[in-house]
Amino acid sequence: MSESPALDLARALIRRPSVTPEDAGCQDLIAERLARAGFAIERLRFGPVDNLWAVAGDSGPLLCLAGHTDVVPAGPAEQWTRDPFAAEIADGRLYGRGAADMKSSVAALVVAAERFRTAHPDHPGRLAFLLTSDEEGPAVDGTQAVMSWLAERGERIDFCLLGEPSSTTQLADTIKNGRRGSLNACIRVRGRQGHVAYPQRADNALHRLIGLLNDLTAHRWDDGDAFFPPTSFQVSHLHAGTGAENIIPGEAEAVFNWRFSPLQSVESIQSVVHDYCDCHGVDAGAIEWRLSGRPFITTEGALIDAARRAIRRHCGYDTTLSTAGGTSDGRFIAPTGAEVIELGPLNASIHQLDEHIEAAHVDRLAGIYETLIGTLIGELLID
Template sequence: MPLATHSATADLTAELIACHSITPADGGCQQVIAGRLKALGFEIETVISGPADFSVTNLWAIKLGKLGKAGKVFVFAGHTDVVPTGPLDKWDSNPFTPSERDGYLFGRGAADMKTSLAAFVVATEEYVRSNPNHADTIAFLLTSDEEGPAHDGTVVMCERLKKRGQALDYCVIGEPTSVNRLGDMIKNGRRGSLSGKLNVKGIQAHIAYPHLGANPIHLAAGAIATLASTEWDQGNGYFQPTTFQISNIHAGTGANNIIPGEMTVEFNFRFSSASTPEALRAKVSAILDEAKLDYAIDWKLGASPFLTPKGALALALQEAIQTETQVVTELSTTGGTSDGRFISQICKEVVEFGPINSTSHKLNECVSINDIEPLKNIYRRVLENLLA
């Protein structure tokens, strides 16, 4: 689906946007990408995982360099799935019909992250054709399960690669990290996510006879206030302090004359590398024990924090950004979780970089057409800066 811009990267972006890939569907995106990579000499492996009614498509593509296993391994990683569109009548154009307006390319996935995927591919095509005898290895790791539960995507592929002994040296994930201008922010880590579901027991009774009951809301109020006001850590040079937030509280039957017999509180920690899940759980339990509550907590560790200190990859990306855009970029660990939490388990250096994030997951999601070629050029320059 060629655009008026006649840019190979923009045209591929449009082709990927046109693929209906609402998570966990891939919509044919990986087939398009695999075809382009196979033409360059990449070995292609497609892995279908997950239950039959929620199957996930994963792609591992690799092109060994002249050094073979002795060389460095550089990986472009990302996801082909997108979030649901929301009400179609609220879009100014069909979200799966790429449309150009006012200097922007509109469509679901334009920012998150089909432009990055297209830029990965075209950057790799340009690099390989200019460096047919490259010594180091280039690979792609893609999934259609990033916007969903993330149970059958990158985490599964990383386990497979780990069992094979496939080490990775550098990984760029194409998440949309820029804020105001292309290149103004790189993510070199992410906070961890630890969720808890607290159940506090009381005694149900008629509200007119409180001496016959025990109101769990009243019993837990002081402890909840303490949890909300506690300083969990002070962060560090890369991470903000750990935060505690309550997302839901439920108690009662709906009647206004019954003291509830129990209360449920759902909460989440976004935690820095200055804390551990074990320490956070222990501190919460100590506060609740001090209040002498009858309680139970169901814990779920969604992600551990990961961090890539400033090293070869971050420096190469910063240099590429400044050369291409004259922007001095900022390293950041803000935002939610990403598949970097899985890749960092098998890769020495992991960073995220992509287009401006302001319209991701929104109606009329878009990317500036003027940013598409510079993004591709930045990715190509990183390959040139890092690989032999």
Template sequence: MSEVFDLTCQLIRRRSVTPDDAGCLPSIAERLQRVGFRIEHLRYDDVDNLWAVHGQGGPLLMFLGHTDVVPSGPEESWHTPPFEPTVHDGYLYGRGTADMKGAVAAMTVALEAFVTEHPEHAGRVGLLLTSDEEGVALHGVREVAEHFRRTGETIDWCVVGEPSAKERLGDLIRVGRRGSLSGTLTVRGVQGHVAYPDKALNPIHAAAPALAQLAGQAWDNGNADFPPTSFQISNIHAGTGANNVIPGTLTALFNFRFGTASRAEDLRRRVEAVLDAHGLDWQIDWQLSGEPFLTPAGGKVRETVTAVCRDLCGIEPEQSTGGGTSDGRFIAPLGAEVVELGPVNATIHKVDECVALADLERLPELYKAICARLLVG
């Protein structure tokens, strides 16, 4: 089979459940070093990161990916072993095939071919890989971005290999992502016997109107690039396990996905104002996992990736800011234009995750073409 197929299979066999890299990064580093890439291993806490770069000066084109995967779940639920790559009916099955070991393999093979064909290319081309994207994402690209700030590294363009396509390779690229703001809300009451509610304060009853107001509130109207902000309560917990006890506290988990029409600090302020208006005794632990980012129309990497999809895939890609978050949220604040291009995302994080062999074989061509159009005169 092809180089990209073989490398994808090698990576799938490594049980790199986040944040364990399981040896993926050293194997990729060895390949890239052989063709002249300068290798930097960046380990923070228990997370391995790889920065490989080729060339001199600027501009800098970065490819960005991750080798960690989510757990497989019960392996008996899979039709084939999740960490043993299996081909069936034109698809390669295994955990990480689509998210995103297939794209990591394609980036690696594309970069090997590009620098071999164009050893004197303009500027620099790099590959940044982490083993902490599917987990808490504290010591992966977030930490590397801080390292780049300290060292003065400037990134002009970034192509993220996240699975972006809906039905066929190249039918959708992501040109931005919404921000994600989470909160853990604690509402304090007074525990007591359900038969004597006058001697207690039920935090469930007290919080319910405020939570209903938050859930029904329009936070903004969105804009041309992003949909309206979404607020979702993902968990509510209270009680001692007994049906005759009024609980003393309620805990609720919630999340905002927001675009550029709102700011995180304004969302926090508005939530807290609602809680105060309802007279609650509350506390919130906030977590901002990423601000929204957008590569505007006319940006060079956005135009290049669009043209490559059009020319090589025969399709005009939809340009979207939907979906969840990606590590692009840590690179965009460095001043980089960020676009995401990868395989079909229909099976990511699912049992029997797979990628079409035809898409896997074509993906290195797309990545290499992006390099050539940006770094070869």
């Protein structure tokens, strides 16, 4: 028996090159282990995406352990100092694509659940896993589709622990208890092309677009609140012109994004944009909108309390709540009414070359998870 079961499993998962939406056998390995631990396994294939739903326990509130088995592309392997899918350990660090995001925490969740089930086979409540291979991609046929499938069955998640890499400088020093919403827009402004020496004969589409973008950039969307920073507007792409220096562009295009708190809605943002479009003679109807996710927040509750106690026990310090960073699959789970948090390893190297974490953190994380599960189920679910 290995002295580092979670680390061993993490390495086995990293060695499977599951670049989104491929699962590369990760869920097969996990399903075999969960089945031995008494979980009922259901495999869900939506489009090109493999998903796994597994449940143990007969009745009562449901605690879901969630994560993803897919990873972002490693890029040129020669730019890594080690094979991105070899799961090498060097100088106490575990290297590989997915080491931080998020195969190590998936492994820790599995081992924690195995240990808890062995110690408490007749535990009250239910324990579940929701795993997908579509978190790093479009996120359409993954957790979002599974949540629709669960809704059709009348299944409800009460608590959800995601293993996303939340830590900043020390293991478990930060819990993500919410995320900002993400709204994207692409706008195409049409004017009339012409010679720069005869501007009266043309309509510079770029000038009108820049005026619109200046107003959107200067606009004070909100001041944030106790949990969220102010809403952020960022232009990510701008294109206009033919490349010739003496041609007034007849078309201009921009892509931009809002990261917004519950103080804003999609409709409130769109209303402001439409008003500015009117000011600059831009057709707001030509905007293509895409909502990546609405904001969500778990302010307090049994799940956060259990996490704090587990972290204090294993790490000896208090954790911090945060909503910073991008978004996660929690955006599909929280709207059902579940308490949702993210707790995982350090995120300093995610999506980077030579992605890595401290090897010892994998089993420490399993210990935190096991204590969290036991605390929540033991103190909340026993009536």
